[in-house]
Amino acid sequence: MTEPLPPERARLRAALVTALNNASHTHPCPVTGSAYWTGCYHPDGTGASCHSERRADAVLTVLDAEIAATEEKASTTTVPTATPEPDQDEPLTPGGIAAQEIQALHDSTVIGYLVGVDRLGLVLSPSTEAVWSEWQQRLQLDPRRTTHRGGHATGHGTWGAVPVAVTCYLDRVTPAAPEPVLTARQERLLATMRRADAADTWSTGPVEELYRTWHVRTPRHEARRDLNRLAELGHLTRHGDDTGRRYRLARKDGAR
Structure with a gap:
């Protein structure tokens, strides 16, 4: 058994x-x-x-x-943080005012503060590269004083006139999505165009008919989208207006 x-x-x-x-x-x-x-x-x-x-x-x-x-x-381990939020009861100092202004943004990227009299420390944990880039611009981080070690970066910038020391944890950053590739159907369409006369022009109707010969049932708007996609990537050039739009193979793809 x-x-x-x-x-x-x-x-x-x-x-x-x-x-x-x-x-x-x-x-x-x-x-x-x-x-x-x-x-x-x-x-x-x-x-x-x-x-x-x-x-x-x-x-x-x-x-x-x-x-x-x-x-x-x-990934359940927690990132060590400094003081979670500045104490509202403390007398206002340049560092405390800067901390309160940043706290008012209600941005979950900020996970810790180190509040000094005339300076501020921030601990960040951005979710994407775009968010990290936005904070670098906000704090005017000096790239010459920004270092990357393992999964975190440290740098020095300013908030207004207040110097800010930044520690940024990058291990949770989602990498940028890769540029989408052509679908199998679009690859096949492009290959067919390259085998045809380079002077030929293509439009939605003939492409839709071509798909039928491949036994591929595709709505008309999908054929139009495939042509637009090939043009966006530089494989085709557009000719005419929206009512009579036609496409021709670009020179880089073999047109003379």
């Missing part, structure tokens, strides 16, 4: 079984758009059926979620 699995392993096994059972719908074919195994065939000869790849993607999705959950548990 098989011994029962530990609870964590049993939970992961159940999640993988569910992912594999539903993979045909959660990971449709990137070429044909089909959500079924029987509809996953590539009539243009781009490759064999991608059943196995789609199942693998479903398993990787489960494993990525498992890793994310483990990392979230591991």
Whole structure:
């Protein structure tokens, strides 16, 4: 008789079984758009059926979620902070006034204060690079006096006329999202255009018809969006107004 699995392993096994059972719908074919195994065939000869790849993607999705959950548990350690908030009963000093002004922003990025008579210390924990950049501008941090060590940075700036020493924890900063790549359908459209006469022009209607020959059912606005996306990335050039917009392959993509 098989011994029962530990609870964590049993939970992961159940999640993988569910992912594999539903993979045909959660990971449709990137070429044909089909959500079924029987509809996953590539009539243009781009490759064999991608059943196995789609199942693998479903398993990787489960494993990525498992890793994310483990990392979230591991991130429960708290960042040491200085005095949480300046004492309102203390006599107002330049450092205390600066602390109160910053506190009035109600910005959760500020997690600690070190209030001096004529200076201020701040502890920051920004959620994104953009938030950290905004605080660098607010405090006029001197890049020559800003250092990065491991998961935190220290610097010196000012709030008004008050000198500010900053400690910023960067381990919780969400990295900037990578620039989105072309979809499989857009890649295939661009490849088709490159094989055609470079002088040809393209519009929404012909692209929609082309998709039908690929057995890809796509609304008209999706064909228009694909053309716009290729133009935004510099692969195509736009010609005409909105009522008669046409596109031509850009020179960098082989047009003469």
